[in-house]
Amino acid sequence: xxxxxxxxxxxxxxxxxxxxxxxxxxxxxxxxxxxxxxxxxxxxxxxxxxxxxxxxxxxxxxxxxxxxxxxxxxxxxxxxxxxxxxxxxxxxxxxxxxxxxxxxxxxxxxxxxxxxxxxxxxxxxxxxxxxxxxxxxxxxxxxxxxxxxxxxxxxxxxxxxxxxxxxxxxxxxxxxxxxxxxxxxxxxxxxxxxxxxxxxxxxxxxxxxxxxxxxxxxxxxxxxxxxxxxxxxxxxxxxxxxxxxxxxxxxxxxxxxxxxxxxxxxxxxxxxxxxxxxxxxxxxxxxxxxxxxxxxxxxxxxxxxxxxxx
Amino acid sequence: xxxxxxxxxxxxxxxxxxxxxxxxxxxxxxxxxxxxxxxxxxxxxxxxxxxxxxxxxxxxxxxxxxxxxxxxxxxxxxxxxxxxxxxxxxxxxxxxxxxxxxxxxxxxxxxxxxxxxxxxxxxxxxxxxxxxxxxxxxxxxxxxxxxxxxxxxxxxxxxxxxxxxxxxxxxxxxxxxxxxxxxxxxxxxxxxxxxxxxxxxxxxxxxxxxxxxxxxxxxxxxxxxxxxxxxxxxxxxxxxxxxxxxxxxxxxxxxxxxxxxxxxxxxxxxxxxxxxxxxxxxxxxxxxxxxxxxxxxxxxxxxxxxxxxxxxxxxxxxxxxxxxxxxxxxxxxxxxxxxxxxxxxxxxxxxxxxxxxxxxxxxxxxxxxxxxxxxxxxxxxxxxxxxxxxxxxxxxxxxxxxxxxxxxxxxxxxxxxxxxxxxxxxxxxxxxxxxxx
Numbered sequence: 001x002x003x004x005x006x007x008x009x010x011x012x013x014x015x016x017x018x019x020x021x022x023x024x025x026x027x028x029x030x031x032x033x034x035x036x037x038x039x040x041x042x043x044x045x046x047x048x049x050x051x052x053x054x055x056x057x058x059x060x061x062x063x064x065x066x067x068x069x070x071x072x073x074x075x076x077x078x079x080x081x082x083x084x085x086x087x088x089x090x091x092x093x094x095x096x097x098x099x100x101x102x103x104x105x106x107x108x109x110x111x112x113x114x115x116x117x118x119x120x121x122x123x124x125x126x127x128x129x130x131x132x133x134x135x136x137x138x139x140x141x142x143x144x145x146x147x148x149x150x151x152x153x154x155x156x157x158x159x160x161x162x163x164x165x166x167x168x169x170x171x172x173x174x175x176x177x178x179x180x181x182x183x184x185x186x187x188x189x190x191x192x193x194x195x196x197x198x199x200x201x202x203x204x205x206x207x208x209x210x211x212x213x214x215x216x217x218x219x220x221x222x223x224x225x226x227x228x229x230x231x232x233x234x235x236x237x238x239x240x241x242x243x244x245x246x247x248x249x250x251x252x253x254x255x256x257x258x259x260x261x262x263x264x265x266x267x268x269x270x271x272x273x274x275x276x277x278x279x280x281x282x283x284x285x286x287x288x289x290x291x292x293x294x295x296x297x298x299x300x301x302x303x304x305x306x307x308x309x310x
Numbered sequence: 311x312x313x314x315x316x317x318x319x320x321x322x323x324x325x326x327x328x329x330x331x332x333x334x335x336x337x338x339x340x341x342x343x344x345x346x347x348x349x350x351x352x353x354x355x356x357x358x359x360x361x362x363x364x365x366x367x368x369x370x371x372x373x374x375x376x377x378x379x380x381x382x383x384x385x386x387x388x389x390x391x392x393x394x395x396x397x398x399x400x401x402x403x404x405x406x407x408x409x410x411x412x413x414x415x416x417x418x419x420x421x422x423x424x425x426x427x428x429x430x431x432x433x434x435x436x437x438x439x440x441x442x443x444x445x446x447x448x449x450x451x452x453x454x455x456x457x458x459x460x461x462x463x464x465x466x467x468x469x470x471x472x473x474x475x476x477x478x479x480x481x482x483x484x485x486x487x488x489x490x491x492x493x494x495x496x497x498x499x500x501x502x503x504x505x506x507x508x509x510x511x512x513x514x515x516x517x518x519x520x521x522x523x524x525x526x527x528x529x530x531x532x533x534x535x536x537x538x539x540x541x542x543x544x545x546x547x548x549x550x551x552x553x554x555x556x557x558x559x560x561x562x563x564x565x566x567x568x569x570x571x572x573x574x575x576x577x578x579x580x581x582x583x584x585x586x587x588x589x590x591x592x593x594x595x596x597x598x599x600x601x602x603x604x605x606x607x608x609x610x611x612x613x614x615x616x617x618x619x620x621x622x623x624x625x626x627x628x629x630x631x632x633x634x635x636x637x638x639x640x641x642x643x644x645x646x647x648x649x650x651x652x653x654x655x656x657x658x659x660x661x662x663x664x665x666x667x668x669x670x671x672x673x674x675x676x677x678x679x680x681x682x683x684x685x686x687x688x689x690x691x692x693x694x695x696x697x698x699x700x701x702x703x704x705x706x707x708x709x710x711x712x713x714x715x716x717x718x719x720x721x722x723x724x725x726x727x728x729x730x731x732x733x734x735x736x737x738x739x740x741x742x743x744x745x746x747x
């Protein structure tokens with residue numbers, strides 16, 4: 001009797017909700033998001049779409065404008081300046097991606113365990129990350145000056161032939177920017193990898209060592225697969241940050257010498273605000289946006305694919 | 311056939327600008343210039359919003375505005391300083407959003423983001439043709455504030471573009487100023503070098519300093535022989551590349567660089583270092599507007615400074631001096647404010663106040679071209695004004711800021727060996743042709 005009376009109760013609990021109940025639950029589950037969704041669509045997507053249409057005009061920031069089709073894009077891809085800006089952007093982005101990840105990972109591995117002063121050293125290495133990129137760049141500009149500390153040091157150790165006008169040298173100038181970018185952001189990447197390394201059981205490494213794996217093999221087959229999520233995060237963040245590089249270029253070289261370090265972001269700023277070519281600036285912005293989206297998606301696809309495989 | 315839009319499409323333009331600028335904008339104003347109100351003092355209390363470029367010191371116009379308020383207690387000013395690099399963008403945004411200041415700073419011509427003529431063309435300015443403003447232009451400089459046969463801006467000082475020197479250091483080195491020929495300059499470069507200094511300071515990584523330096527050399531090589539060169543270029547009768555004077559000007563910069571006239575690493579120099587270097591005497595001089603002397607005095611008041619003009623190859627005398635700093639009135643302001651603004655401009659144009667403003671700015675009084683007495687710093691170029699050997703700065707009439715930028719970056723490319731003179735001039739021609747459509 002007790003069993004038979006319990007059965008309907010269980011059935012009542014498990015019975016699916018009626019159609020109106022389902023609708024109201026479904027409605028209650030998402031309609032609260034409508035205001036935020038509308039604001040988000042208006043602020044992010046509609047505004048970007050409307051702004052994007054200006055890429056097809058010759059608007060100068062004031063007054064009337066005309067639709068000019070793909071003229072602005074043709075100018076970007078046919079002119080030396082536009083092509084150079086795209087190439088420099090890609091060079092700095094991938095150089096930044098590689099530099100920060102290599103040095104950040106090495107530092108994370110070095111300071112993960114064992115070193116006595118590791119907590120202090122982590123803080124020291126992370127500290128540049130919290131500084132303003134502009135402030136850091138101005139300090140480095142002083143270091144790179146013709147009579148600055150770098151050339152003085154090279155002279156003092158007998159390397160006078162290495163001395164040069166670092167920020168106005170057509171070859172070295174883009175490397176000086178890359179060095180500053182990597183120097184400042186390596187600490188951030190190190191912290192991301194340290195977070196990943198914290199989840200790697202020491203026993204696994206020890207077991208691999210007992211099995212005869214050397215340091216590189218232990219890293220390649222044990223540690224790296226376990227910290228791959230950190231690699232995905234670090235590489236994605238650094239790639240996007242690298243593609244958007246602006247502050248360091250403006251503060252160090254201003255895009256010079258003779259446009260040798262112009263990037264898409266600096267060109268967007270100059271064309272739009274300095275020369276009043278809002279249409280062309282919008283086209284450059286659109287190219288930069290598409291570049292960031294496409295490269296980031298490819299990069300995330302590659303890394304997450306490997307993650308699934310591993 | 312291209313589709314034509316006008317500036318009354320408020321929402322679209324504003325939304326686009328919000329995205330492009332990263333700023334929230336209001337709609338476009340469709341302000342139409344109206345007949346100016348009278349220049350007599352307004353009857354009731356009025357507060358005028360006054361927009362000026364922010365600098366290390368208070369803007370000269372703001373200083374004079376305070377004085378005006380003391381004399382006219384019914385008129386007060388809310389001064390809005392905006393950093394130089396954002397000024398044009400902010401002003402255009404405010405004008406389009408319908409919340410622009412009542413009185414604002416602009417530059418003459420159309421070569422800058424905050425140039426007056428595009429704003430006049432768009433209908434944002436009050437017509438000043440029937441005010442004292444029209445008397446402050448010469449025939450040569452009228453184009454800076456004139457559009458459609460009307461005057462839209464009032465210049466408030468006169469800016470000579472000069473070759474400034476630390477006279478104290480020059481005397482110590484035995485360098486006689488002013489230079490009378492290029493050979494004198496090159497000789498002095500050697501003297502300064504032997505003393506471990508440089509004769510001239512060049513901010514080679516910055517467009518404005520490279521551009522201004524080249525223009526000073528071009529004054530005697532292009533514009534003294536052909537003052538209407540810009541007009542001819544607009545008509546397509548001449549080009550940069552086929553004008554001998556432009557080639558000579560750029561070649562001279564390279565020659566001076568190779569002979570050590572500029573500081574070591576001049577191609578990487580920045581403007582911020584120029585004044586400290588000249589004031590400290592590590593460099594004897596540099597190219598800048600005459601107002602730079604005021605900065606030099608503030609940094610090192612113990613030395614004497616003079617403004618000179620760079621000589622021609624055979625001693626020709628010619629320089630650029632322009633009434634390029636100007637004020638304009640907002641056509642969207644209400645009548646009482648326009649009236650008060652006009653009264654303020656009329657007061658500012660009085661010789662006494664124009665001179666007072668020049669003293670604050672370090673430039674020349676707007677009356678200088680008419681033979682007013684010049685400050686001591688201009689002792690070596692006073693005859694340029696009395697003999698009328700000057701004209702407005704060349705690039706103010708150029709149709710786009712991109713041409714000047716091409717010149718500035720091109721000079722850096724010449725110093726680093728990345729380009730040649732012919733390529734720079736051809737690039738300037740291309741930028742001009744593109745801007746002129």
